[in-house]
Amino acid sequence: MAAIELDGLTKRFDDVVAVDDLDLTVREGEIFGFLGPNGAGKSTTIDTLLDFIRPTEGSVTVLGHDAQTEGEAVRRRTGVLPDGYHVYDRLTGRQHVEFAVEMKGADEDPMALLERVRIADAADRKAGGYSKGMRQRLVLAMALVGDPDLLVLDEPSTGLDPNGAREMREIIREENARGTTVFFSSHVMEQVEAVCDRVAIIDDGHLVAVDTIDGLRNASETGETLYVYASPLDEGIVEQASALDGVGSASIQDGRLRVTVDGVSKFAVLHAIDAEVVPIQDFSVAESSLEDLFVRYTNEEREVLA
Numbered sequence: 359m360a361a362i363e364l365d366g367l368t369k370r371f372d373d374v375v376a377v378d379d380l381d382l383t384v385r386e387g388e389i390f391g392f393l394g395p396n397g398a399g400k401s402t403t404i405d406t407l408l409d410f411i412r413p414t415e416g417s418v419t420v421l422g423h424d425a426q427t428e429g430e431a432v433r434r435r436t437g438v439l440p441d442g443y444h445v446y447d448r449l450t451g452r453q454h455v456e457f458a459v460e461m462k463g464a465d466e467d468p469m470a471l472l473e474r475v476r477i478a479d480a481a482d483r484k485a486g487g488y489s490k491g492m493r494q495r496l497v498l499a500m501a502l503v504g505d506p507d508l509l510v511l512d513e514p515s516t517g518l519d520p521n522g523a524r525e526m527r528e529i530i531r532e533e534n535a536r537g538t539t540v541f542f543s544s545h546v547m548e549q550v551e552a553v554c555d556r557v558a559i560i561d562d563g564h565l566v567a568v569d570t571i572d573g574l575r576n577a578s579e580t581g582e583t584l585y586v587y588a589s590p591l592d593e594g595i596v597e598q599a600s601a602l603d604g605v606g607s608a609s610i611q612d613g614r615l616r617v618t619v620d621g622v623s624k625f626a627v628l629h630a631i632d633a634e635v636v637p638i639q640d641f642s643v644a645e646s647s648l649e650d651l652f653v654r655y656t657n658e659e660r661e662v663l664a
């Protein structure tokens with residue numbers, strides 16, 4: 359059974375089409391990244407999963423339940439870390455979790471949940487004194503009450519420092535290892551690349567890609583990026599390099615010529631740069647990051663629509 363099944367999901371707000379005919383399947387047990395630039399439709403999609411927003415057209419099925427007619431069953435089995443969460447400054451961490459346990463009619467030990475999100479040592483401090491990362495983990499502990507089968511995280515790394523983001527990734531992995539499907543939205547590519555089995559990219563309400571990160575790399579043929587050390591480097595050189603066969607894009611970055619290679623041998627491109635554009639002093643090769651892929655997919659989509 360799929361953890362999430364969107365079938366022709368469309369949501370219009372007056373004349374704004376926030377989500378347009380979205381088909382998407384998230385399998386049970388996956389860590390699934392839902393990527394898109396600001397305003398792409400991520401939060402709107404997430405809100406339909408929990409029946410906070412009703413689709414204009416299409417259907418949403420979560421853990422085998424219809425999100426509209428069986429919303430309560432969905433919410434019982436789903437833990438949510440919302441984008442705009444807040445904590446009560448004057449209550450302790452433990453009190454927050456106790457409250458969530460009571461609300462869900464569960465019988466879990468709040469301390470065990472706080473341990474899972476690694477803030478047990480601050481359990482009896484007031485949440486008003488927690489850092490942003492601690493507050494977020496506290497809300498995550500509340501989302502974990504009732505042992506959800508699906509965890510929905512809306513932008514879980516926003517505003518976290520690198521340590522906080524890493525810790526969040528570790529917690530996500532641990533929860534997944536306990537058997538929980540994780541669906542999280544993000545525009546922080548690094549976060550998604552490090553932890554996801556598959557990703558979907560959405561732009562302007564449309565689904566533009568669904569695949570593993572390796573699959574996206576192969577499909578977009580942006581297998582590699584070359585960094586070429588040469589002198590002189592100027593816009594004329596960039597223009598000449600862009601025009602070479604097999605070059606996706608060229609730019610100057612940190613004093614190097616950055617060239618993406620599209621479906622041809624990198625050596626052919628290096629040779630052409632050296633022979634026809636500028637003598638190469640040195641070079642390095644990097645695999646495309648998800649960030650490159652993301653920019654490419656979302657830009658292509660805009661070009662198609664233009």
Ligand SMILES: Nc1ncnc2c1ncn2[C@@H]1O[C@H](COP(=O)(O)OP(=O)(O)OP(=O)(O)O)[C@@H](O)[C@H]1O
Nearest residue numbers: 371374375376394395396397398399400401402403
């Ligand atoms: N309640 C609403 N009324 C009118 N328009 C809305 C409403 N909610 C969202 N939209 C519009 O729908 C589109 C998608 O918004 P949404 O918040 O789903 O994007 P997002 O991908 O979550 O963006 P972000 O990364 O900025 O949170 C945007 O154009 C937004 O302005």
